[in-house]
Amino acid sequence: MTSLAVLTYGSGTFALEALPKQPIVPLNNATSLQKVELGRQLFFETRLSVTNTVSCNSCHNVMGSGTDNRPTSFGVFGKKGGRNAPTVWNAAFLSVQFWDGRAATLEDQAKGPILNPVEMGMPSEQAAVDIINGIPEYRERFSKVFGGKNPVTYDNIAKAIAAFERTLITPESDFDRFKRGNKRAMSKEALAGMQKVEELGCTTCHTGPNFAGPAQPAGQGFYQKFPMFPGSAYDKTYNLTADLGRYNVTHMEEDKNVWRVPTWRNVALTAPYFHNGAVATLDEAVRVMGKTQLNKDLDSQTVKEIVAFLNSLTGTFINQPMPRLPQTPGTAPLLKEGL
Amino acid sequence: MTSLAVLTYGSGTFALEALPKQPIVPLNNATSLQKVELGRQLFFETRLSVTNTVSCNSCHNVMGSGTDNRPTSFGVFGKKGGRNAPTVWNAAFLSVQFWDGRAATLEDQAKGPILNPVEMGMPSEQAAVDIINGIPEYRERFSKVFGGKNPVTYDNIAKAIAAFERTLITPESDFDRFKRGNKRAMSKEALAGMQKVEELGCTTCHTGPNFAGPAQPAGQGFYQKFPMFPGSAYDKTYNLTADLGRYNVTHMEEDKNVWRVPTWRNVALTAPYFHNGAVATLDEAVRVMGKTQLNKDLDSQTVKEIVAFLNSLTGTFINQPMPRLPQTPGTAPLLKEGL
Numbered sequence: 001m002t003s004l005a006v007l008t009y010g011s012g013t014f015a016l017e018a019l020p021k022q023p024i025v026p027l028n029n030a031t032s033l034q035k036v037e038l039g040r041q042l043f044f045e046t047r048l049s050v051t052n053t054v055s056c057n058s059c060h061n062v063m064g065s066g067t068d069n070r071p072t073s074f075g076v077f078g079k080k081g082g083r084n085a086p087t088v089w090n091a092a093f094l095s096v097q098f099w100d101g102r103a104a105t106l107e108d109q110a111k112g113p114i115l116n117p118v119e120m121g122m123p124s125e126q127a128a129v130d131i132i133n134g135i136p137e138y139r140e141r142f143s144k145v146f147g148g149k150n151p152v153t154y155d156n157i158a159k160a161i162a163a164f165e166r167t168l169i170t171p172e173s174d175f176d177r178f179k180r181g182n183k184r185a186m187s188k189e190a191l192a193g194m195q196k197v198e199e200l201g202c203t204t205c206h207t208g209p210n211f212a213g214p215a216q217p218a219g220q221g222f223y224q225k226f227p228m229f230p231g232s233a234y235d236k237t238y239n240l241t242a243d244l245g246r247y248n249v250t251h252m253e254e255d256k257n258v259w260r261v262p263t264w265r266n267v268a269l270t271a272p273y274f275h276n277g278a279v280a281t282l283d284e285a286v287r288v289m290g291k292t293q294l295n296k297d298l299d300s301q302t303v304k305e306i307v308a309f310l311n312s313l314t315g316t317f318i319n320q321p322m323p324r325l326p327q328t329p330g331t332a333p334l335l336k337e338g339l
Numbered sequence: 340m341t342s343l344a345v346l347t348y349g350s351g352t353f354a355l356e357a358l359p360k361q362p363i364v365p366l367n368n369a370t371s372l373q374k375v376e377l378g379r380q381l382f383f384e385t386r387l388s389v390t391n392t393v394s395c396n397s398c399h400n401v402m403g404s405g406t407d408n409r410p411t412s413f414g415v416f417g418k419k420g421g422r423n424a425p426t427v428w429n430a431a432f433l434s435v436q437f438w439d440g441r442a443a444t445l446e447d448q449a450k451g452p453i454l455n456p457v458e459m460g461m462p463s464e465q466a467a468v469d470i471i472n473g474i475p476e477y478r479e480r481f482s483k484v485f486g487g488k489n490p491v492t493y494d495n496i497a498k499a500i501a502a503f504e505r506t507l508i509t510p511e512s513d514f515d516r517f518k519r520g521n522k523r524a525m526s527k528e529a530l531a532g533m534q535k536v537e538e539l540g541c542t543t544c545h546t547g548p549n550f551a552g553p554a555q556p557a558g559q560g561f562y563q564k565f566p567m568f569p570g571s572a573y574d575k576t577y578n579l580t581a582d583l584g585r586y587n588v589t590h591m592e593e594d595k596n597v598w599r600v601p602t603w604r605n606v607a608l609t610a611p612y613f614h615n616g617a618v619a620t621l622d623e624a625v626r627v628m629g630k631t632q633l634n635k636d637l638d639s640q641t642v643k644e645i646v647a648f649l650n651s652l653t654g655t656f657i658n659q660p661m662p663r664l665p666q667t668p669g670t671a672p673l674l675k676e677g678l
Contacts, residue, residue, distance in 0.1 A: 044402055053413045058392070063383055064664040069671040074392045078417025271671035280673035311668055322659040325403040329650055332408040332610035334619035 016194070017209045018179035019171040019265065019315070023092035026218070029107060029159045031166060035145045039164025041138075041323045042157060047131050049120035051076045051339050056113065056161065060088040062168060062320070065269035071277030075119040082118075082243065084277035089315070090265045092166040093210035096221035099275045100246045101260045104219030106162035111154065125154040131333075132157060137326030170266060170315020178312075186312050193309025196302055200294055211264035211313065223258050226274075227292030230257075234288045238278040245275065268311045283307050355533070356548045357518035358510040358604065358654070362431035365557070368446060368498045370505060374484045378503025380477075380662045381496060386470050388459035390415045390678050395452065395500065399427040401507060401659070404608035410616030414458040421457075421582065423616035428654070429604045431505040432549035435560035438614045439585045440599045443558030445501035450493065464493040470672070471496060476665030509605060509654020517651070525651050532648025535641055539633055550603035550652065562597050565613075566631030569596075573627045577617040584614065607650045622646050 025031050042048065043056045059073040059081075060066050066087035073081045083099050091097065097109035113119040114128050122128045132138045133152040142151035145160065175194075177185035186194070197203050205224050208214045213222025227240055235241055246255040259275055272278065273285040286306050290298035298306070364370050381387065382395045398412040398420075399405050405426035412420045422438050430436065436448035452458040453467050461467045471477045472491040481490035484499065514533075516524035525533070536542050544563050547553045552561025566579055574580055585594040598614055611617065612624040625645050629637035637645070 046400070046407070051413060052407060052409050053397070061385070061664070063662055064666060068385070068391060070391050070674060074390060074417075076417075078413075078415075268668040269666045271669065272673055280671060282669035307669060314668065317663060319663075320661040322661045323402055324656060324658075325400070327403060327608045329607040329653065330610065330621040330646060332619060334611055335410060 016175075016179070016198075016203060016207065016211075018176040019090065019093070019169065019173070019209050021169075021171055023166050023169060025166060026105065026107070029163060031163045032145065034141070035160055035163040036167055037164075037323070038141050038145055039160035039162070040320070041141075041325055042132075042161050043164055044323055045132075045325060047135075047333075048114050048122065048128055048157075049076055050122050050127075052333065052335065054120050056088075056110070059085040059113075059119070062088060065089070065266055066091075066168065067270045069271060071272050073119070075113075075116070076121040079118040079121075081116075083275050084272065086262065087266060087270050088165055089168050089170055089317070090210050090263055092169060093208075093215075094212055094260070094263065095216040095218055096260060099259055099262075100249050101221035101223065102249045106165050107155075107158045110158040110161040110165075114157075128157065129154055135326050135328050141326070167318065170317055172316035173265070173314055174312040175309075176315070187308060189305055189308035190312040191309075193305035193307070194312075196305050197309060200290070200296065200298075200302075202289070202294075202306075205261045205293075206264050213261045222261050223255075224261050224293075225257055226259050227257070229292055229295040232291045234291055238274065238288065239276060240274070240278070240288075240292065243275055264310060265313050266315055268307075268314050282310060286310075355514075355518070355537075355542060355546065355550075357515040358429065358432070358508065358512070358548050360508075360510055362505050362508060364505060365444065365446070368501060370502045371484065373480070374499055374502040375506055376503075376662070377480050377484055378499035378501070379659070380480075380664055381471075381500050382503055383662055384471075384664060386474075386672075387453050387461065387467055387496075388415055389461050389466075391672065391674065393459050395427075395449070398424040398452075398458070401427060404428070404605055405430075405507065406609045408610060410611050412458070414452075414455070415460040418457040418460075420455075422614050423611065425601065426605060426609050427504055428507050428509055428656070429549050429602055431508060432547075432554075433551055433599070433602065434555040434557055435599055438598055438601075439588050440560035440562060441588045445504050446494075446497045449497040449500040449504075453496075467496065468493055474665050474667050480665070506657065509656060511655035512604070512653055513651040514648075515654070526647060528644055528647035529651040530648075532644035532646070533651075535644050536648060539629070539635065539637075539641075541628070541633075541645075544600045544632075545603050552600045561600050562594075563600050563632075564596055565598050566596070568631055568634040571630045573630055577613065577627065578615060579613070579617075579627075579631065582614055603649055604652050605654055607646075607653050621649060625649075 046052050046055045048055065054076055059068045061068055066089035067085045072083060073085045075081060086099065091106060097103040097106060103109040103112060114122050115125065129152055139152060142156060146156045174185045174190065197206070205213060216222060223246060227235060230241065241257055244256050246258040268282055271282060272280045273282070279285045279288055283303050286303050287298055290296045385391050385394045387394065393415055398407045400407055405428035406424045411422060412424045414420060425438065430445060436442040436445060442448040442451060453461050454464065468491055478491060481495060485495045513524045513529065536545070544552060555561060562585055566574060569580065580596055583595050585597040607621055610621060611619045612621070618624045618627055622642050625642050626637055629635045
């Protein structure tokens with residue numbers, strides 16, 4: 001079953017919303033300070049990659065925009081992925097994960113890159129568990145957080161990482177302060193841009209607290225065809241149609257070139273843009289969207305105002321402690337030649 | 340001129356010392372909180388690599404042992420370096436940098452990997468400066484820290500990184516607390532190991548506050564031949580002689596297989612060992628050193644005691660804030676195909 005949203009552009013059905021202060025926490029992964037700390041360690045844990053060089057943070061850099069600001073990412077052995085790394089900031093507010101929505105939750109998502117041969121490249125879930133379970137301080141931490149006889153499991157690794165990711169939210173953007181009552185929080189230009197995105201119909205899809213669609217249950221994605229109006233020069237210039245997107249998950253004809261609607265929050269910081277990272281600047285991304293999704297050639301004033309509005313969605317990033325990664329005295333994995 | 344130390348083993352000339360609370364700061368790079376913060380940002384700055392993927396921290400992970408715990412490191416494009424990454428912790432107490440001593444100061448050292456094609460791979464100093472200078476918040480920070488009309492220079496990038504690195508010290512090991520008067524800080528086994536390393540003569544070289552030679556002026560290195568007694572089975576097993584070490588810097592015959600004496604501080608955490616990272620465990624590294632440097636086959640009790648002593652040199656690591664990396668809204672370097 002596809003979840004392609006069929007909507008009339010410009011319907012204005014959904015209102016723009018401030019970001020909630022907290023995301024919904026799933027019942028099977030209650031949060032705690034200790035779990036978040038463990039997750040932060042694991043997020044920076046290069047030992048979860050086969051070469052001991054790549055961590056979650058390598059491509060989703062939380063010291064910056066939660067991306068690597070590359071078109072596509074490098075994984076182990078200099079291998080390159082095929083899609084632009086989406087930001088981890090506010091991913092907790094998305095109802096599906098990955099560009100093609102192939103994971104329903106942050107927990108499911110976290111399990112993917114560790115095993116992906118062009119990302120972290122671990123040979124198996126068990127290999128990842130063995131590495132973490134072989135580090136005494138991790139065993140203690142997992143035991144305190146999860147309890148049970150064998151607390152270091154692949155599920156629990158993913159749960160801790162997801163609990164950490166749910167702390168990566170940026171509610172204090174100019175837009176949020178405006179929506180919460182500070183009428184001077186946004187510039188005139190940004191306010192004009194806000195009006196434009198509603199009039200033009202951008203917010204038919206870029207709606208909800210994360211500007212990535214209305215709030216939905218986990219696993220229920222909000223997707224859209226891109227380009228909706230194929231055939232513009234942009235298709236070729238930026239190679240927009242080669243990757244079939246959600247079709248690769250569902251193999252259903254109507255899912256060809258269908259993608260999860262990406263968030264607008266902090267979008268000014270997550271260049272380059274689109275699933276293949278082919279567009280370097282935000283103003284060009286706005287022009288491309290106008291043409292490919294609305295079949296409109298946006299004038300430069302409109303683009304400027306929309307970019308000002310999108311900049312008003314840049315949030316305040318939390319201060320975090322640098323994690324200390326548990327060490328195993330006296331030994332290191334002696335990596336095989338080539339690893 | 341070589342600086343090979345010619346010493347009689349077992350002479351016991353130098354006393355073991357606690358680590359000073361602060362390293363010496365060079366006159367031309369006075370420290371400040373703002374400079375240290377800037378240096379911490381730059382230390383984690385992947386934009387100083389040609390692919391935007393590798394930072395100083397990639398190989399000198401300060402969340403852990405200040406190394407990557409790999410035999411040798413991966414740089415950009417999956418390229419591999421030839422030598423084991425030395426720890427950045429307490430590097431401020433070394434009088435020369437790199438395994439072969441080819442940099443006199445932390446400032447000089449910091450300039451190397453950014454341009455090294457198998458590390459961060461930037462094409463030129465100017466290219467690195469242009470990247471940093473193109474980020475508005477960095478320009479402001481450099482201006483505040485260094486002043487002047489063009490504060491973002493390659494020298495100043497290196498100075499900020501070096502100022503940060505001088506904060507990476509671990510004075511509170513069991514050994515330091517013992518030397519400062521807490522006679523119960525070290526275990527009996529560690530104390531026995533301390534006696535052994537002095538009796539055997541290990542501390543002829545592994546002396547001084549960093550157990551890497553006596554304090555010397557910057558640029559005056561403390562080197563030793565390794566193996567001192569060539570011909571043991573270890574030479575072949577661990578391929579100890581292929582890399583000629585300091586000879587590659589000086590091209591002087593007597594510098595063949597000569598290396599800077601590495602620190603013992605936190606050595607229990609920096610496996611694998613030696614310039615090529617060929618030895619996976621600390622106990623084996625102790626056996627190798629006994630044979631290659633002293634021509635002695637150490638018995639298992641002696642190895643155990645020395646390892647206990649070396650573990651007593653594991654310090655307390657400072658808590659640090661996670662840096663926020665300055666962002667450039669609306670744009671990213673659109674990396675060329677392959678980059």
